[in-house]
Amino acid sequence: MNYKTDGDSIAxxxxxxxxxxxxxxxxxxxxxxxxxxxxxxxxxxxxxFAGTPINTPKDFIYENYKRLIKWDFSSNxxxxxxxxxxxxxRIIFLxxxxxxxxxxLDAWFEQDVADEDYKKxxxxxxxxxxxxxxxxxxxxxSTFGVDPVEKENYELQLTKEENSxxxxxxxxxxxxxxxxxxxxHEPKELKTxxxxxxxxxxxxxxxxxxxxxxxxxKRCQLCDGCTFLCPTCTCYDIVDHGxxxxxxxxxxxxxxxxxxxxxxxxxxxxxxxxxxSWSRRLSCKLVMNDxxxxxxxxxxxxxxxxxxxxxxxxxxxxxxxx
Amino acid sequence: MNTxxxxxxxxxxxxxxxxxxxxxxxxxxxxxxxxxxxxxxxSVFPEGEAAFxxxxxxxxxxxxxxxxxxVGRLTSKLHSMKVGDIIGIRGGYGKGFSVQKAVNSSSITIxxxxxxxxxxxxxxxxxxxxxxxxKINIIYSANKASKFLFMEDLESWQNEKEIDLYLAAAKxxxxxxxxxGRSTDxxxxxxxxxxxxxxFVCGPPPMFPSVLEKLKQFPVHEKNIFFTLERNMRCGIGxxxxxxxxxxxxxxxxxxxxxxxxxxxxxxVFRESGPFMSRYRTE
Numbered sequence: 001m002n003y004k005t006d007g008d009s010i011a012x013x014x015x016x017x018x019x020x021x022x023x024x025x026x027x028x029x030x031x032x033x034x035x036x037x038x039x040x041x042x043x044x045x046x047x048x049f050a051g052t053p054i055n056t057p058k059d060f061i062y063e064n065y066k067r068l069i070k071w072d073f074s075s076n077x078x079x080x081x082x083x084x085x086x087x088x089x090r091i092i093f094l095x096x097x098x099x100x101x102x103x104x105l106d107a108w109f110e111q112d113v114a115d116e117d118y119k120k121x122x123x124x125x126x127x128x129x130x131x132x133x134x135x136x137x138x139x140x141x142s143t144f145g146v147d148p149v150e151k152e153n154y155e156l157q158l159t160k161e162e163n164s165x166x167x168x169x170x171x172x173x174x175x176x177x178x179x180x181x182x183x184x185h186e187p188k189e190l191k192t193x194x195x196x197x198x199x200x201x202x203x204x205x206x207x208x209x210x211x212x213x214x215x216x217x218k219r220c221q222l223c224d225g226c227t228f229l230c231p232t233c234t235c236y237d238i239v240d241h242g243x244x245x246x247x248x249x250x251x252x253x254x255x256x257x258x259x260x261x262x263x264x265x266x267x268x269x270x271x272x273x274x275x276x277s278w279s280r281r282l283s284c285k286l287v288m289n290d291x292x293x294x295x296x297x298x299x300x301x302x303x304x305x306x307x308x309x310x311x312x313x314x315x316x317x318x319x320x321x322x
Numbered sequence: 323m324n325t326x327x328x329x330x331x332x333x334x335x336x337x338x339x340x341x342x343x344x345x346x347x348x349x350x351x352x353x354x355x356x357x358x359x360x361x362x363x364x365s366v367f368p369e370g371e372a373a374f375x376x377x378x379x380x381x382x383x384x385x386x387x388x389x390x391x392x393v394g395r396l397t398s399k400l401h402s403m404k405v406g407d408i409i410g411i412r413g414g415y416g417k418g419f420s421v422q423k424a425v426n427s428s429s430i431t432i433x434x435x436x437x438x439x440x441x442x443x444x445x446x447x448x449x450x451x452x453x454x455x456x457k458i459n460i461i462y463s464a465n466k467a468s469k470f471l472f473m474e475d476l477e478s479w480q481n482e483k484e485i486d487l488y489l490a491a492a493k494x495x496x497x498x499x500x501x502x503g504r505s506t507d508x509x510x511x512x513x514x515x516x517x518x519x520x521x522f523v524c525g526p527p528p529m530f531p532s533v534l535e536k537l538k539q540f541p542v543h544e545k546n547i548f549f550t551l552e553r554n555m556r557c558g559i560g561x562x563x564x565x566x567x568x569x570x571x572x573x574x575x576x577x578x579x580x581x582x583x584x585x586x587x588x589x590x591v592f593r594e595s596g597p598f599m600s601r602y603r604t605e
Contacts, residue, residue: 068326068327069326069327069328071367071410073367073408078330078351078408079330080327080328080329080330080410081327082327108561109561111560112559112560112574113325113415113559113560113561113574114325115325115559115561116325117325234561234563235562235563235564236556236557236561236562236563237556237562237564238326238370238371238556238557238562239370240365240367240368240369240370241368242367242368243367243368244367244368247367247368249326249365249370254562254563254564256563256566261554261564262553262554262564262566263554264552264553264554265372265393265394265395265396265397266393266394268527270527270553270567270590270592270593271593272593280566283569288569
């Protein structure tokens with residue numbers, strides 16, 4: 001069912017949700033940047049912006065510096081323990097591309113040996129889609145079949161239209177805002193730019209794409225902003241913090257571009273060059289596992305030398321026509 | 323429950339059979355299970371975790387053995403530990419050797435290089451428990467004669483029926499009376515290998531291409547040749563991404579893989595590179 005309501009009742013509604021849930025939603029920083037943040041009842045949620053917020057929902061769902069275990073061998077009862085986390089009910093307001101990213105994370109963490117902590121967290125999480133009414137400068141989600149405004153696969157979707165909001169509810173998991181006016185039309189359909197280079201299925205092969213890889217390896221500064229801001233990058237490292245008697249083990253985000261990523265003890269690296277690691281990144285994002293790139297464009301936003309995924313696809317496409 | 327919680331294990335005994343290898347007897351304080359070829363994540367607090375393959379089954383007293391080669395930060399810390407110290411263990415992870423497949427084959431050949439004997443010793447122990455097993459050929463090579471491990475086991479295997487032992491040391495020392503050379507030389511001496519024979523290979527990665535080349539002289543099926551591959555492993559449960567090889571994750575799809583699987587996924591088992599070759603721009 002589709003409804004229409006004004007911005008005020010949306011704001012009041014989110015405020016009322018804060019009482020029974022932890023709400024995560026886009027919020028405007030003093031300098032105008034949009035970030036996904038945990039919303040306090042006094043905060044104003046910002047739903048009127050183009051493109052995606054700067055950070056990713058990964059910050060909340062798959063946190064960096066997560067404590068995995070602690071050990072304490074000071075007494076006779078030597079103990080290795082896990083951290084018990086309280087499970088809170090959460091609601092998260094996300095762009096459609098980020099929802100697709102969470103569905104990919106679900107598949108990743110639940111395959112083979114399921115990550116129990118993730119599963120528990122996810123069971124208590126409600127997703128609300130924020131449909132796009134403006135396309136951001138780096139967006140290219142239509143390339144991967146993601147719609148800026150979701151047509152089917154949502155529970156609750158809010159889309160701005162002129163001065164009001166269209167509320168689309170499928171499964172009534174939440175109570176809806178007040179002052180709803182029933183409408184019959186759908187939100188306006190949007191499409192971003194669609195990039196489709198011919199050689200996308202062999203893009204990981206750096207021997208066939210030497211020109212492209214020369215360009216990438218020349219430009220990349222190894223800052224790893226692209227992997228840390230990618231909503232579907234899940235690689236992590238495990239680091240111990242403490243001494244023999246007492247300490248904690250942390251899970252840190254890692255990047256396949258880092259030089260030590262595959263290096264083994266004694267120094268042998270099975271993926272020895274920079275082209276190998278970029279080949280891995282491109283195959284993971286664009287070829288393998290049904291393409292884990294969702295076209296949010298955050299890597300293009302952060303990249304100091306213009307080789308985010310969109311730029312790489314544009315480079316490849318340019319090569320097709322050259 | 324966190325899936326990455328290690329079980330505390332007490333070091334019950336330490337053997338020092340060669341200069342860089344120590345064999346630890348461990349007693350896990352909670353139940354643990356693994357099959358030959360599966361790996362365990364061993365935690366040395368506070369140095370972190372690394373993957374090792376046990377070299378024996380869990381015995382009646384609850385202990386098992388693990389052979390540790392001294393190569394880096396974690397293993398040097400482990401080598402400095404004493405009896406009674408506590409380390410952490412979780413596992414077993416990955417796909418191990420298929421013992422049933424080995425027993426059903428026409429003959430079994432074990433090819434071990436250096437520390438690669440560790441998981442294969444566990445496999446041999448399992449195979450010896452079967453009364454109607456086929457003939458076992460064991461090819462074991464080391465850089466130096468003084469680096470051979472499990473000498474007592476080798477002697478007892480020699481006395482078993484239907485076992486042929488081929489030892490090769492690349493460099494001899496005074497006591498060594500056996501063959502001087504590589505494991506690939508010993509492959510040529512194998513007899514009566516037919517299409518249903520099975521091969522289990524574990525050793526340093528540079529050994530794989532030369533072994534594979536030598537095995538081409540036999541009519542054996544590629545799906546019956548198993549290699550134990552290795553990568554930098556961090557989580558052991560297929561989540562952290564460190565052990566990728568092509569489109570597989572070795573900790574879930576390996577570490578034991580048949581040649582036909584390796585070819586199916588276009589995996590490169592060994593790549594020539596200098597020990598500290600940089601990932602940064604070299605040209």
